[in-house]
Amino acid sequence: MKRDANIGGSVELLYVLMYETLVGSGLTRCSQELKSVISRRIQRIKEVEHAMQDEGRGIKAMKEADDGMKKIQIPRYARINTLKWTADEAMKTLETEKWKILGTLKPENFAEMVTKMKDDEVYVDPHVENLIIFAPNIQNFYEYWMVEQRYLILQDKASCLPAFLLNPRPGSQVFDTCAAPGMKTSHAAAIMENQGKVWAMDRAADRVATMKQLLDASKVAIASSFCGDFLKTDVTDKKFSKVKFAIVDPPCSGSGIVKRMDEITGGNAEKERLEKLKNLQAMILKHALKLPGLKRAVYSTCSVHEEENEQVVDEVLLDTYVRQNYVLKKNVLPEWTYRGLKTYEVGEHCLRANPKVTLTNGFFVAVFERVKSSE
Structure with a gap:
């Protein structure tokens, strides 16, 4: 199903469609193309759901479990x-x-x-x-x-943390490496008071088109939105020489957003897929940190899995170039008491978000700063 052209290979979008069909308010607000992804397979989906119900793992069981405990409501x-x-x-x-x-x-x-x-x-x-x-x-x-x-x-509160912690000054330049649909780009532009420049790149042309519409409607005047593969981008190109800040919010499992689908999707935690995502995320982050003038980068995911979070930070900090030029910023947002996993040395310096604790989507944030940088 994830190969369906109407969802462009997006597993996260597929889970959202399934959730709205089985648990949520339906697909009345969706386009016909998105509705067809489910409608053409609805019989098989129901058959699987009924089989899971017989094992006590279906939608009814999920709802009964919810009724038996205090329901978490994210504002x-x-x-x-x-x-x-x-x-x-x-x-x-x-x-x-x-x-x-x-x-x-x-x-x-x-x-x-x-x-x-x-x-x-x-x-x-x-x-x-x-x-x-x-x-x-x-x-x-x-x-x-x-x-x-x-x-x-x-915009979910946790999703606001990357641009907020990046805190780019008005007049500076930012590179948003995997930018669509542009929420963090628009937030950065607002912090910069529409002064400076935000390079907003994404691999998918349709998502870039949507991002441009969103940014225009939000009155963002300093974004240069374009389609491209960040890993194939020459970060030493002269046009990027003034970039001092980077947002690295790469493709991830989306497990923080689709948390309540875990019973159906198996937790979205297939080891092979998480390993591939981890490798991709680490490569994108390391590539961003090679921007010559970079002084601060924020790495974030909407994932709850340590493979995509603390393990990525750990791996990137082992890179010789990164180790020589960057440190993980300590004491980030000290009033945010929910930190990374204690089983990792980097954990206390990272932020985590969790529906039960922070009343937000699941999220992870780490801030990298150039050694002895001065702004």
């Missing part, structure tokens, strides 16, 4: 698009539209307060600048004018 995170208005303008407008602004949450009671939110309440996030929090079950929130017109950009 809706919205990044104020400061390329269209200021944070003050956003908050004042929300108030005029009868939202109750409750101020900035404290990290220590974050989960407790978020789980008690009412549908008309809004909090300011304590970790990521210009990020606000809405209740999880607001109806038709995608149709709200602030969201439709991209004054507010719906």
